[in-house]
Structure formats: structure tokens, C-alpha cells
Amino acid sequence: MWWIRIRIRLAGGAEEVYYVGGSEALPPPLTKDEEEELLRKLPTGDPAVRSMLIERNLRLVVYIARKFENTSLYIEDLVSIGTIGLIKAVNTFDPSKKIKLATYASRCIENEILMFLRRNNKLKSEVSFDEPLNVDWDGNELLLSDVLGTDSDTIYKNLEEEVDRALLYDALDKLSERERKIMELRFGLGKGEEMTQKDVADLLGISQSYISRLEKRIIKRLRREFHRMM
């Protein structure tokens, strides 16, 4: 089967990454200087710049897609979905932010695949629990609900939580030190325990209503950062 050949090829190692179904190696990654030059030109909107940034980061797509090989998707679907994630990453990347393209693109590629998997899981979950799987000699039906154990998306939920957590910490980095402190105290981020608005207000020597207003504003900002990264 041709896709088995692909799997063998893709599993060959980091240095030799091949096109799906072929023996031609993927374009090499950009050097630091090349990437800097292209990122400098990216805001001009030149399609040639985007083309190069996408093409030379395709290995990243393969690398991330391979992490999802044990899911219900074939590798050719995974790399295609990952490519869409990469195109989205290059189109939404802001070079003025202090984040590397590879880091940002990795998140976008992974997120794209996770979103697709989650969507697929939702569609699958629309199958009725009363779906008969088998009927015995006495005419008793074995229903889907009889064999269901744990949630089918437990594994992906954990992966998504990991990505969401990573995105949250990236978004927190965009806040000022004071804003970050408020979030850490209020929601017990890191090792601490959650504190009430009143406790945080007392600790920082400001009023509870001011903390409430700040909190709303910070959450709004975090949500915006979140959407931008996704």
C-alpha cells in the first residue's frame, strides 16, 4: 500500500524527510539569516516571502503530524491539516512580537490538528448510544451504550489542555508585571492557591472594586491574545 510506504519514509529520521509518496527530500529549513531577512519583508505582503516561509517550514509540519499518527487520521490528512495551520501561522505572524516563527507555527500546526480531531470526535459522538452493534440468538441487542467505558476524547482532552495551558502562559507573558501578579494571585497560577479579590486587594493595597475592574480588563486582553495565537 502506498501509505505504508509513506509511513516508512516519514519514520526514516529527522534528516531525511520525504514528500508523501515520493523519494524527493523536503526543502531544507531556512538559515537564521535567511529567516531574519524574510521576516523583515513579511509585513510588505509579498506573496513570494510567504511562499518561502511556508515551503521551508514544511519539515515542522511533518514533525508535528507524526506525533498524531496514533489517531484516527492518516498521515496524508495530518500533513495537509498541518499545512493549513502553517499557512495560517505565516499569515498571522507578527514579527514585532518577541516570539520565534517556529514556536508560533508549531502551536498553530498542532492547534489546527487538535481542532480537527476534536471536531471529528464531536461528529462521531453524534452516533446514538442506542445504536445496536449486534443481536444474539434470542434477539437481544448489544447496544453501543453497553460497551461504552470511558470518554472517547479523554486522551485528546489532555493534549488540548496542555496546548491551552501553553497558550495561556504565552499570553500571560504579554501582560505587565503587575497584571501578571494579579492573575497569579487570583487564580493560583503556578504553585499558589486561589485568592479572593478582597485578599488580593488587601495584599496590593488597592480597593476590591479596582481589582474587579482590572481583572475584567486583563481577562479580556488574555482572551484577545488567545484568539490571536489560535
Add this chain to the structure above:
Amino acid sequence: MIGLDGKQAPQCIVCQQEKADGITVCGQFICTDCERAIVSTDVSDVRYKHYVDCMKRIWWRVCP
């Protein structure tokens, strides 16, 4: 369609139309309109599956 440089405009792998502007990834052309559409399309959109299928063109190389 003939471009300003006198060359035949490339055909987009998504909309199959000949367009002048767009990105080329591994020899496969995606016009600017389709690129924008891809960027703004969510996985739940009915068009998404079509885009996924189109992207396979980028990855496919005929075995020697």
C-alpha cells in the same frame, strides 16, 4: 489568462482558476483569494475538507 509578463498565469490548486497573485509552495500555486479563505476558515466549515484535500497536492510527488 496571460499575465503582464506575457506568461500564462498559474492555476490555483484550490479554485482551479488561473490567477496572477498568490503563493507557490513546492511548485503548487494557491491564489491570494483562496489563501485568505483558507486562513479564515474554521475546521467546522463545510469548505474545510476541500481545502485539506487540495493541500495534498503540495505533498504528493510521483514515485520514480
